[in-house]
Amino acid sequence: MKLEEAQQQFIASWGAFGSHWGINRTMAQIHALLMISADPLSQDDIMEKLSISRGNVNMNIRDLIDWGLVSRIIIPGERKEFFSAEKDIWKVATQIVKERKKRELDPMLRLFDQLEEVEGDKKDKNIKQFTETVSNIRKFGLQADKMLEMMIKADENWFLGNLLKMFK
Amino acid sequence: MKLEEAQQQFIASWGAFGSHWGINRTMAQIHALLMISADPLSQDDIMEKLSISRGNVNMNIRDLIDWGLVSRIIIPGERKEFFSAEKDIWKVATQIVKERKKRELDPMLRLFDQLEEVEGDKKDKNIKQFTETVSNIRKFGLQADKMLEMMIKADENWFLGNLLKMFK
DNA sequence: TTGAATTTTCAAAAATAAGTGAAAGTAAAT
DNA sequence: ATTTACTTTCACTTATTTTTGAAAATTCAA
Numbered sequence: 001m002k003l004e005e006a007q008q009q010f011i012a013s014w015g016a017f018g019s020h021w022g023i024n025r026t027m028a029q030i031h032a033l034l035m036i037s038a039d040p041l042s043q044d045d046i047m048e049k050l051s052i053s054r055g056n057v058n059m060n061i062r063d064l065i066d067w068g069l070v071s072r073i074i075i076p077g078e079r080k081e082f083f084s085a086e087k088d089i090w091k092v093a094t095q096i097v098k099e100r101k102k103r104e105l106d107p108m109l110r111l112f113d114q115l116e117e118v119e120g121d122k123k124d125k126n127i128k129q130f131t132e133t134v135s136n137i138r139k140f141g142l143q144a145d146k147m148l149e150m151m152i153k154a155d156e157n158w159f160l161g162n163l164l165k166m167f168k
Numbered sequence: 169m170k171l172e173e174a175q176q177q178f179i180a181s182w183g184a185f186g187s188h189w190g191i192n193r194t195m196a197q198i199h200a201l202l203m204i205s206a207d208p209l210s211q212d213d214i215m216e217k218l219s220i221s222r223g224n225v226n227m228n229i230r231d232l233i234d235w236g237l238v239s240r241i242i243i244p245g246e247r248k249e250f251f252s253a254e255k256d257i258w259k260v261a262t263q264i265v266k267e268r269k270k271r272e273l274d275p276m277l278r279l280f281d282q283l284e285e286v287e288g289d290k291k292d293k294n295i296k297q298f299t300e301t302v303s304n305i306r307k308f309g310l311q312a313d314k315m316l317e318m319m320i321k322a323d324e325n326w327f328l329g330n331l332l333k334m335f336k
Numbered sequence: 337t338t339g340a341a342t343t344t345t346c347a348a349a350a351a352t353a354a355g356t357g358a359a360a361g362t363a364a365a366t
Numbered sequence: 367a368t369t370t371a372c373t374t375t376c377a378c379t380t381a382t383t384t385t386t387g388a389a390a391a392t393t394c395a396a
Contacts, residue, residue, distance in 0.1 A: 003295055006286045010302060013279055020272055022188040024354065038297040043373080053356045058374060079364070079371060087301060089308045104188055111181055118174045127171055129206040133255060134178065140257045147331055162334045163315055192384070211343080221386045226344060247341060247394075 007036055011050070026052060027060040031069055034085035040073040042080045068095045090156040098152050105145060112138040175204055179218070194220060195228040199237055202253035208241040210248045236263045258324040266320045273313060280306040 011032040018028025029050055034041060041049075046057045061083055064070035069092060073082040086092050115134045120127045151159060179200040186196025197218055202209060209217075214225045229251055232238035237260060241250040254260050283302045288295045319327060 001282065001286055003286050003288055003298060006283045006302075007298060009279065010283055010298070013276060017272060017276055020190040020268075022190060026354075035301050036298045038293040054373085055357065055375075056355050059355090062374090081373080087297075087304075089301075089304045093308065100188075104185060108181060108185060111177065114169065115174045115178055118169055118171050120171055125206040129255075130171060130175060130178070130204045133204050133257075134174075136255075136257045140261065143328055143331070160311055163311070166330045166334060194384075222343085223345075223387065224385055227385090230344090249343080 010036060024060070026050070026056060027063055030057065030060050031064055031085055034070060034083060035087055037084075040075070040082035040084040042082050044080075046083070067099055094152050097148050101145070101148050101152075105141060105148070109138065109141050109145065112141065178204060192228070194218070194224060195231055198225065198228050199232055199253055202238060202251060203255055205252075208243070208250035208252040210250050212248070214251075235267055262320050265316050269313065269316050269320075273309060273316070277306065277309050277313065280309065 011029050014032035014035075015025040015029040018031075019025045030046055033046060033049055043054060043057050043061070046052075046061075047054055050057075061070060064085075065072065068086075070083050070085050073084050075082055086095070112134055116131055116138065118127060118131060122128065122131075179197050182200035182203075183193040183197040186199075187193045198214055201214060201217055211222060211225050211229070214220075214229075215222055218225075229238060232253075233240065236254075238251050238253050241252050243250055254263070280302055284299060284306065286295060286299060290296065290299075
């Protein structure tokens with residue numbers, strides 16, 4: 001397979017993947033493009049390579065920066081800004097985990113703390129089913145939270161090494 | 169907090185959560201409703217409780233069944249069909265992992281196998297960056313795949329016990 | 337069979353999300 | 367201070383996804 005074609009496929013596939021995970025397709029594509037680019041790219045480069053508008057590039061780049069996945073690069077002598085993606089996939093993964101945990105899991109767990117304290121007769125089957133469900137999901141969430149927290153802080157080799165041991 | 173209100177909040181929150189993960193809000197809400205219902209519900213029950221149309225309920229219920237998260241219940245003497253959700257959160261989680269792995273991770277890994285074999289001068293920095301990125305993501309994906317595979321097959325207590333040990 | 341109850345389908349409508357491009361904003365260079 | 371190069375914003379357009387509801391299909395009981 002030729003490089004050009006492979007690159008296109010990689011970008012398309014990363015974009016499709018992202019869109020299944022609540023990330024907009026273009027944002028994932030820009031991320032993909034930057035990950036496989038040896039040098040930082042400018043907004044114009046990205047517009048051209050992905051055939052998208054300036055406004056679109058600008059907005060999605062900003063989001064990627066918010067997510068901590070892309071950084072602005074100043075190249076001395078150049079007037080333009082350039083952008084470059086974190087290329088260490090472990091760092092990418094932990095960064096995404098960290099953000100999603102903060103934005104989604106943590107608030108949900110806080111809500112569930114409250115929901116467990118529903119008032120009423122604990123023997124009523126509706127109350128029982130509700131508190132049981134919430135409590136079980138909450139326990140599961142706390143475990144997940146602990147594991148993700150650890151992953152965020154961990155060193156890649158330590159983490160993968162341990163997992164491997166566990167699954168041997 | 170009153171049961172009614174807590175239920176509403178749970179359903180809303182589960183729906184919002186789902187929509188960040190590529191699952192449509194209504195589908196997640198129906199799932200939430202069924203998880204906290206002590207008894208199986210009919211299509212009409214769901215329509216009424218969530219104020220949505222018959223067609224919508226029907227389609228999303230079918231999807232939930234496809235995902236293995238909900239099952240049809242026949243109640244003797246009743247003409248209608250009833251529906252009930254898996255309530256063991258561990259089973260829910262592994263079922264979701266299993267399906268998403270099959271639909272998303274596995275095809276991506278198959279694609280990456282091909283992409284790594286891009287033709288051309290291995291010293292060209294563009295080719296180098298491309299193959300390196302793809303190869304690293306692929307390795308990471310294979311690890312994740314292994315871990316998820318194990319999780320799918322594992323018993324909850326064994327899995328969580330081991331994780332706990334690992335993180336102690 | 338017939339027909340009432342129930343489920344399923346699907347074209348059209350509504351809602352939501354994403355993308356555009358021109359205008360406004362900034363900041364370096366002259 | 368003004369021009370020029372570049373970045374950001376946002377009202378509007380376009381594309382995508384979700385929902386509706388009525389018609390068609392199915393199921394079951396008499």
